[in-house]
Amino acid sequence: MREPILSLRGISKSYGPVQVLKNVDLDIHAGEVVALLGENGAGKSTLSGIIAGSRTPSEGSMTWIGAPYTPASPREAIDKGLVLIHQELKLLPELSIAENVFIGRWPMKNGVVDRHEMVRRAEEQLKRLNLHIPATRKVAGLSTANQQLIEIAKALALNAKLLILDEPTAALGGAETEALFEQVRKLRAEGVGIIYISHRMEEIRQITDRIVVLRDGERVCEFADSATPVRTIVESMVGRSLERMFPALPEPKDKVVLEVENLTGANNAFRKVSFKVNAGEILGIAGLVGAGRTELVRAIAGADAIAEGRVLLDGKPLLAKGPAGAIAEGIVMVPEDRKLQGLVVAHEIGENLIYANLDKLGSRWLTPGAKRKFAKAAIQKFGVKGKAEQPASDLSGGNQQKVVIAKWLARNPRVVVLDEPTRGIDVGARAGIYDIIVGLAREGVAVIVVSSDLEEVLGVSNRILVLAQGNQAGILSREEANDVSVMELATI
Template identity: 80%
Template sequence: AGLSTANQQLVEIAKALALDARLLILDEPTAALGGAETEALFDQVRKLRAEGVGIIYISHRMEEIKQITDRIVVLRDGERVQEFADSATPVRTIVESMVGRSLDRMFPPLPEPQKRSVLEVEGLTAADGSFRNVSFHVRAGEILGIAGLVGAGRTELVRAISGADPISAGKIRLDGRELSLRTPADAIAQGIVMVPEDRKDQGLIVGHRIGENLVYANLDHFGGHWITPRMKRDFADRAISKFGVKGRGDQLASDLSGGNQQKVVIAKWLTRDPKVVVLDEPTRGIDVGARAGIYEIIVNLARRGVAVIVVSSDLEEVLGVSNRILVLAQGKQAGILDRDQANDVSVMELATI
């Protein structure tokens, strides 16, 4: 319980690899992992394959599928819709069979940020030393990506900005005003909200209904009045419709797919009209179709003038949705790249300093 999500995933993988199995099923094994950890896993998978172990590898990361598999089977809405006998099949062809339509663009075009800075971070240092002396700003209508390897301090940084973790030094300013954030409630009250990396443990009460999860984060919306079933239903219906959740307000959150659970987490915070939205691994474990919908939500926030921060282990994702990218390496700020400077090589060079 004391490990990060990524290290919990590594322990679970190690447990499965230690079983001397004849058939190994890996379901989204790299969802929480960075590049180095993924390569180490692939080395193990190749060794097992050479020893005659059968492997079923489930992933939404298309480049991984192409890199590690011999055959590819595509499922959509519970049905087997396509099989590709050659892993050299183009990614676009695989993705189109997954979503059932042609994909012109995965990432929407980004709007031009405004000049006004909404969030300013100066010399921020974690109380536990997980990151040190980090400084940056996010403008209105800008999407700032945060990249780095596992353990670089990405999640710890955004948790501190969101009031979830303490700092030992540094300043956080919102619209030029310095904040003192001791709890997430302090940040929420100021207009800073966070969609955490682990939606089931930190983002939702999965045993409760969708409508209840939406209402919990917006009790002040009802002005202290007694919340009737009709008020809750109407509020939930509006949020579900606005953010494209495939579900009903009276459904348990645990009944939803990962993509729709994530949309509920996003919806419950965006109904507050925040000034700053932080998304930590917003598409982890989510299929390609739902992923495109979440990218559209992120870009629409920027179009409305919201300052957005996106943390992602998926390099293609952070490159695709960001106006600028802050790269962390071993808890230190390695650099900030403008969109026209950022690519796989430039980001990884900074991340491995």
């Protein structure tokens, strides 16, 4: 047996009385891609942080290329060739792409930054990922997908011997994902070891050699064959039998709640889109990255301006301007980036729930008791695993998403828009989100779900609106919709 480049033995980590990792062993060899799977809160991020030098283990030991490895900081890990690419983007928007790629390690010439060389080397990495954007351009204004690829280019420029990819495709479409996979395969052929963290089971089967599963901080299973049935892998993650992922959908009612007529965005990201959503109906919106999905629902929710067309609620034109006006009329939106747009993560869970409902609580001054009562009710109703006084930053991605959903549903809205509702959320927690979405439809709410996960949009939708390059390519019934029919329209 060849020696691993990275070896972990008995790694444990505690925060006070809470033990988040328990005696974990892990080996990573040169030139292999190992999937690290587990539900949110299973310990994946903590283990990754320990390897990458941002956290220190409470117990256990590590070796790197045969020598003891105890990184005191991420910089020390990077200098040794171990790089973690975080799920959350960490780019500086006012700097250029090249400056972001080489920040802190500028190429120098005669004592000054060699900008020509910096741009050349940055564009070399961008081309490896099929990202054809000038490296001199500022990051500000770039799509989330392009920013994710820049984060990856930044790591590739380090010539790492071990890469940890944490949800690298969460913001990527099909073409960008395949470009990433191609690069991963090249790196594997070059002898780079890769730890791949993802909740997308199909891509795990495509790109990884081996699967390691964590549950409640412990290593519970390893699958030597990435072709292991998805159900088997998922059941090892959640520790129970998973009978069905998507709940049965109710029949929509005859009453039209939301109607969109010839809607065109002010920035022309979408054009002349028309559809209706009935009470108790879930309309999925599908399309490739850049198709205009997010821009469309932001316009409906009042967050973006409209150039032409109109939105009707219960047959009456929506005249209110801005998100506050739409919310007052009964249209709420759960945004795709829950940390930047959905929560004040440093504040308490209870405070986040109350911020969106101050006008509904009936008093200018809220007593601590009233705040606790309101927050406790919302937390219990939606199964949030946390207490009202905890900061939202303490929660897993799935529980953060439940808080965002809970704060809006407390308003009893007529229309709920969810943009990428399960992005970065594990398979077990997804089932809980799907139950909430379908539960809304059963209560007669009109629901719109935007998702880049085709299986998801097929699983939760009564009908699917497909966008292609900003144009409405078609609307498919549940009977007509499948992965082939949706993609045919999305690529028109």
